[in-house]
Amino acid sequence: MPDATLQLRNLKGIWRPVYARRLALHATADAVVIAAWRADLHGLNLAPAVDAWRLVFGEALTPAERHRRQAAAQAVAATLAARNWRRTRAALALAAQRAHRAGWTAGHALVTRDEADDSDLDEPDNPYTIGSPDLSDDRADATAAAVLSSALTASATRAGRAMADSAEDPEGDAEELLAAGLDLELAADVAVSASYGAGMLAAYLGAGAQAVVWMTAGDARVCNLCQGNEDDSPYSLLGAPSLPAHARCRCCLAPA
Numbered sequence: 001m002p003d004a005t006l007q008l009r010n011l012k013g014i015w016r017p018v019y020a021r022r023l024a025l026h027a028t029a030d031a032v033v034i035a036a037w038r039a040d041l042h043g044l045n046l047a048p049a050v051d052a053w054r055l056v057f058g059e060a061l062t063p064a065e066r067h068r069r070q071a072a073a074q075a076v077a078a079t080l081a082a083r084n085w086r087r088t089r090a091a092l093a094l095a096a097q098r099a100h101r102a103g104w105t106a107g108h109a110l111v112t113r114d115e116a117d118d119s120d121l122d123e124p125d126n127p128y129t130i131g132s133p134d135l136s137d138d139r140a141d142a143t144a145a146a147v148l149s150s151a152l153t154a155s156a157t158r159a160g161r162a163m164a165d166s167a168e169d170p171e172g173d174a175e176e177l178l179a180a181g182l183d184l185e186l187a188a189d190v191a192v193s194a195s196y197g198a199g200m201l202a203a204y205l206g207a208g209a210q211a212v213v214w215m216t217a218g219d220a221r222v223c224n225l226c227q228g229n230e231d232d233s234p235y236s237l238l239g240a241p242s243l244p245a246h247a248r249c250r251c252c253l254a255p256a
């Protein structure tokens, strides 16, 4: 059984290529999803939403500041809901599929290789029926739809707050925040981590592994939730808490 805690700054053996791949995977997914989001945002106009919201709430600050923000968020959410986000959804689904395959590749190496072997990882070329390296299109779409939905809600809340708090340019301030895509980066992170974790489990399942341990990054930034998951290890393959424990979670599941 490996040490339950990784040292991200001092990765040894097989963990070195595993984490190098994972970081590259997250960076690529971020870039691809944000590019798709900006393409999907093109031509978005919040002016009608701002007008409708102003009709009810006007310019003046009121004591009901929170209500004013909520109404702005609802106005933005309605505008966002009217668009199809086709590219963003496809980019998220693709990121999920790539992450699943990368997770499988890492998991497969972890169960089949010597732990001290730090050579690069080989991609699988055979399809497996049990513990497949690939995430089905349906599951990838479902993952993309779920994270996109929560990202749209969070984006509307963020942009609505900017709109309500803006002194001069509610429309411009809200549109700028949407274009920054902060919530889409979190959505991409969650889609990648969840699929990566599922891919690792699929590889362990395919290899007949019996148990896994939750491994934290082993530094001062590890949160209580993740530390608790590590402390409660090992788990059966189907009983392990699912990755990620939260957005930007750096944990992974290792064979016990």
Ligand SMILES: [Zn+2]
Residues within 6 Å of the ligand: 216, 226, 245, 246, 249, 250, 251
């Ligand atoms: Zn974590």
